[in-house]
Amino acid sequence: MRNKHVLFLLSLIVVAMLALAACQPTITATPTIASVVEEQPAEAPTEAPVEEAPTEAPVDEAPMAEGPFVFGVVLVGPRNDHGWSQAHTEAADYVMANMPGSEALIFESLNPADKPEATLEGVVDDMVAQGATLIFTTSDEFEEDTVGVAEKYPDVTFMSLTGDDAWTEGQDAGMAPPNEGNFMGYMPAMKAVAGCAAALATETGKIGYVGPLINFETRRLASSAYLGARYCYENYRGMDPADLEFTVTWIGFWFNIPGVTLDPTEVTTNFLDSGVDVVMSGIDTTEGIDRTGQRFDEGATVWAVPYDYMGACDSKPEICLGVPYFNWGPAYLETALAVQDGTWEQSWDWYPPYWENLNDETKTSVGWVDGPALTSDMKANLDAFIAGMASGDINVWTGPINLQDGTEYVAADTPATEQQIWYLPQLLEGMNGPSE
Numbered sequence: 123m124r125n126k127h128v129l130f131l132l133s134l135i136v137v138a139m140l141a142l143a144a145c146q147p148t149i150t151a152t153p154t155i156a157s158v159v160e161e162q163p164a165e166a167p168t169e170a171p172v173e174e175a176p177t178e179a180p181v182d183e184a185p186m187a188e189g190p191f192v193f194g195v196v197l198v199g200p201r202n203d204h205g206w207s208q209a210h211t212e213a214a215d216y217v218m219a220n221m222p223g224s225e226a227l228i229f230e231s232l233n234p235a236d237k238p239e240a241t242l243e244g245v246v247d248d249m250v251a252q253g254a255t256l257i258f259t260t261s262d263e264f265e266e267d268t269v270g271v272a273e274k275y276p277d278v279t280f281m282s283l284t285g286d287d288a289w290t291e292g293q294d295a296g297m298a299p300p301n302e303g304n305f306m307g308y309m310p311a312m313k314a315v316a317g318c319a320a321a322l323a324t325e326t327g328k329i330g331y332v333g334p335l336i337n338f339e340t341r342r343l344a345s346s347a348y349l350g351a352r353y354c355y356e357n358y359r360g361m362d363p364a365d366l367e368f369t370v371t372w373i374g375f376w377f378n379i380p381g382v383t384l385d386p387t388e389v390t391t392n393f394l395d396s397g398v399d400v401v402m403s404g405i406d407t408t409e410g411i412d413r414t415g416q417r418f419d420e421g422a423t424v425w426a427v428p429y430d431y432m433g434a435c436d437s438k439p440e441i442c443l444g445v446p447y448f449n450w451g452p453a454y455l456e457t458a459l460a461v462q463d464g465t466w467e468q469s470w471d472w473y474p475p476y477w478e479n480l481n482d483e484t485k486t487s488v489g490w491v492d493g494p495a496l497t498s499d500m501k502a503n504l505d506a507f508i509a510g511m512a513s514g515d516i517n518v519w520t521g522p523i524n525l526q527d528g529t530e531y532v533a534a535d536t537p538a539t540e541q542q543i544w545y546l547p548q549l550l551e552g553m554n555g556p557s558e
Contacts (some may be wrong), residue, residue, distance in 0.1 A: 127410060128273030129166075129453070131502075136153060138174040138278075143281065145152065145408055148528075154282055155215055156165060157159065159296050159464075168388065172181060175211075175346040182190055183233075184541045189222065189223075189253075189535065190223050190225045190253070191221065191223055191224045191225065191226065191255070191256075191458065191462050192224075192225045192226075192227060192254045192255065192543075193214075193217070193225075193226060193247075193255070193256040193257065193458055194228075194229070194245075194246070194249035194253060194254040194256070194257040194259070195210055195211070195213075195214050195225070195226060195227070195228045195255055195257075195258045195260060196229050196245055196257065196258065196260060196261075196264060196346050197210060197228065197229065197230050197231065197260055197261075198231070198232060198261035198263055198264070198376060198406075199231055199233070199262065199376065199377055199406050199407070200229070200230050200231055200236075201228060201230050202284065202324075203377070203406055203407050203431075204407065204408050204431050204433065204436075204437065205377075205405070205406040205407050205408065205428075205429065205430040205431045205432055205434065206260075206261075206376065206406035206430045206431070206448075207230070207260070207406065207446045208430075208431050209431050209432070209447065209449075209450055210258070210260045210283075210450055211228060212450075212451065213450035213453075214226040214228060214454065214456040215443070216364060216450075216451030216452075216454060216455060216483075217451070217454050217458050220351030220455055221455060221458055221459065223231075224458065226247075227249050227252055227254055229245045229249070231456055232245060233263070233379075234376075235379040235382065239266070239430055240389050241558060242259065242267040242268065242270075243267065243270065243271055243274070244436065246271040246274075246275065246278075247509070248528075250275055254278065255277075255278055255279065255281045255355040255461060256277070256281070256457065256458055256461045257271075257278060257280050257281070258280075258283060258454065258457075259281070259282050259283065260280045260283050261283070261284075261376070262284050262337065262339060262450075264282065264284060265282050265285040265287065266300060266319060268280055268282040268285065268287075269282075269287060269297055269299065270296070270300065272299045272301050272302040272403055272422065273291045273299050275301075276293050276299065276300075277301070277302050278301065278350050278381060279301050279302075279303070279457075279461045280302045280303075281297075281302070281303050281304065281305065281380070281457055282302060282303070282304050283304065283305065283306060283450075284304070284306045284339055285304045286297075286302045286304055286466040286470060286544065287302060287304060288302060288303045288468050288469060288470040289304065289468070289470035291540075291544060292446055292470065292541070292544070295386075296431070298468065300468055301468070302468065303328065303457075303466075303468045303470065304470045304471070305453050305457075305469075305470070305471040305472075305473060306467075306471070306473070307448050307449070307450070307453075307472075307473050307474050307475075307487035308472050308473060308474045308475060308486035308488060309342065309343055309346075309446065309448065310342055310346035310519070310543060311346075311352065311474070311475055311487050311488065311511060312357065312446030312447070312475065312480075312488045312489065312490050313343045313344075313346035313489045314346045314347065314349055314350030314353075314479065314508065314511065315346040315350060315355070315444070315508060315511070316347055316350065316427045316429075316443075316444065316445075316446045316490070316516045317329075317347035317348060317349065317351035317352075317402070318350040318351060318354035318358075318498065318503075318504055318532050319344065319354075319444050319493075319496065319504055320347070320349070320351055320360075320382050320400040320402055320425070320427055321352070321353075321354040321355040321359065321366065322354055322359065322443075322500040322503055322504060323399075323400055323425045323443055323495070323496075323500060324355075324366075324400045324425075325399055325534070326397050326398070326399045326401075327355075327361070327365055327366055327367060327398045328367045328369070328396070328398040328399060329351060329366070329367065329368050329369070329398060329400045329402060330369050330371070330390070330393030330394075330396075330400070330401050330402065331344050331347060331348075331368065331369065331370045331371070331396035331401075331402045331403075331404060331555075332371060332373065332376060332386050332390060332393075332402070332403050332404060332405055332409070333370045333371060333372040333404045333405070333555070334372065334374075334376045334377075334400065334404055334405045334406070335372060335373075335374055335375055335376070336372050336524075336556065336557070336558060338370075338544060338545050338546060338547075340404060341546045341548065341549055341557065342543050342544065342546040343404055343555070344370050344478060344549065344555075345546055345549055345550045345553065346519070346543075347368075347402055347404075347517070348368045348549075348550060348552070348553050349366060349518035349519065349523075349550070350507075350518055351366060351520050352368075352552070353364060353439060353505075353507070353516070354503065354507055358503040358506075358507070362558045363552075364415065364552070366552075367554065368552065368553050368554065369393070369398070369553075369554040369555055370549065370554065371384070371389045371392070371393070371555060372384075372554075372555070372556065373386050373405060373445060376405060376406045377406045377407045377443060378407065378409065379548055380404050380517070385409075386405055386407070386409035386410065386413075387409045387412070387413045390409060390410050391413060393419050394413075394414065394422065399422075399423060399424050399426070400425045400427065401414045401424070401425075401426045401427070401441070402426075402427040402428070402429075403426070403427065403428050403466050404429055405429070406429075407433060407473065408428055408437045410426055410428060411426035411427075411428045411434065411435075411437045411438050411441070411442060412437055412438065412480040413540065414426040414435065414438070414441055415438030415440070415441055418438070418440065418441045422515075424441060425441050425442070425443050425495055426438065426441050426442055427442070427444060427445070427446075427493075428442065428445050429445065429446060429447075429448055431445070431447055431448075432445060432447075432449070432481075432489065433445075433448045434447070435491065435494065439494045439495075440494065441492065442493035442495050442497060443492060443493045443494065443495050443496055443500075444490055444491055444492050444504075445490070445491045445494040446488065446489075446490055447487060447490070447491065448487070448488055449486050449487055449488065449489055449490065450487075451483060451484075451510055452483075452484060452485060452486075453471070453487060456499065471531075472540065472544075473487035473488075474487070474536045475487065475488050475489065477508075477510075477512035480508075489556040490508070490519060492504070517537050518542055519532070519537060519538040519542075520532070520535065520536065520537045520538070521534050521535065521536045521538070521540065522531045522534040523550060523551075524550065524551040524555060525547065525548040525549075525550060525551060525557075526548045526549045526550060526551055526557050527548060527551075528551060531550075
């Protein structure tokens with residue numbers, strides 16, 4: 123741990139730099155970490171917290187620190203990827219807009235392809251030196267290393283997304299030091315909605331899913347999409363769910379790395395050439411909708427369901443059925459306020475959607491945006507599906523559910539547990555594609 127006198131001197135330097143920067147249009151950044159300080163208009167009225175989802179405290183009740191509240195965000199991809207990393211960047215903006223005196227340090231593209239010499243420890247060292255007391259590490263790629271840096275800096279709070287080290291009922295219980303926590307939005311629900319939309323649109327009965335790498339998270343999300351598709355294919359289309367072809371192709375990482383991963387554009391092309399007419403994405407970037415849009419422009423009847431980011435339909439709205447997306451802002455803000463006022467406690471949280479309004483950016487952790495390609499009939503059925511999920515009348519994770527190898531996983535008429543969904547060991551029976 124650094125000497126207290128050095129920290130005091132560094133804090134004076136940071137304050138002086140901020141005072142000088144106030145006269146400039148942008149803040150001078152370090153070579154590796156972007157320091158963002160800007161006046162942001164409030165994006166939405168703040169409200170009292172609800173029990174089932176993270177919310178922010180009213181702006182006028184936010185405690186004021188003597189100096190700026192500095193927090194860090196470590197991204198696995200670029201901040202403008204129109205996907206995962208952009209959603210986290212906008213969460214940092216949300217905190218600054220609703221927490222007076224807060225400053226974000228954002229490090230982009232911490233991955234072996236873009237910055238092979240960079241390490242999470244080095245990035246965190248720089249952030250702590252600049253005064254960060256809270257750091258979000260935003261990929262399971264960073265999960266193991268987050269434990270190490272949290273142990274190195276016990277006076278800094280770390281949030282590992284999408285880890286489970288702080289889950290007392292998880293497989294890695296006890297791994298997290300006391301200054302590390304985890305939270306995640308309950309995306310399986312929104313992936314089920316996405317799968318339903320795909321099933322309502324397909325004319326060939328073939329859905330293709332562009333997956334990233336293979337792990338618990340990606341298996342549960344692809345499988346949730348499949349379960350939603352099966353339900354809606356049978357119950358709203360009146361079709362035999364056994365006839366629905368749902369194929370997953372994994373590219374090997376969260377986004378394309380030339381020469382290392384499969385090219386998601388080529389994967390999408392192969393899907394379309396094989397008769398797939400709905401391409402779903404599970405990766406951080408937009409190749410699925412981009413390539414499908416090109417095929418649409420050539421005269422094909424095809425649709426796409428992108429992922430992660432609320433504005434992902436903008437790539438090709440004519441073919442977009444909708445987007446399941448993360449809304450990290452409320453949880454980021456809740457965490458930042460708790461760290462600032464000293465009330466933060468270690469926890470693992472899997473935040474549910476705010477079913478009353480999936481697009482309420484002050485409440486929901488995950489959401490769904492209807493795409494322009496949804497017809498009125500599709501939308502009516504999709505709305506009925508969403509309403510059924512919200513009421514609890516529909517739970518696609520209710521058995522019987524078998525694993526891909528035929529092993530019973532969830533017994534008939536029994537809802538899957540959080541552990542069964544989180545730690546899904548294989549894809550499900552009926553899905554095409556490798557599980558390992």
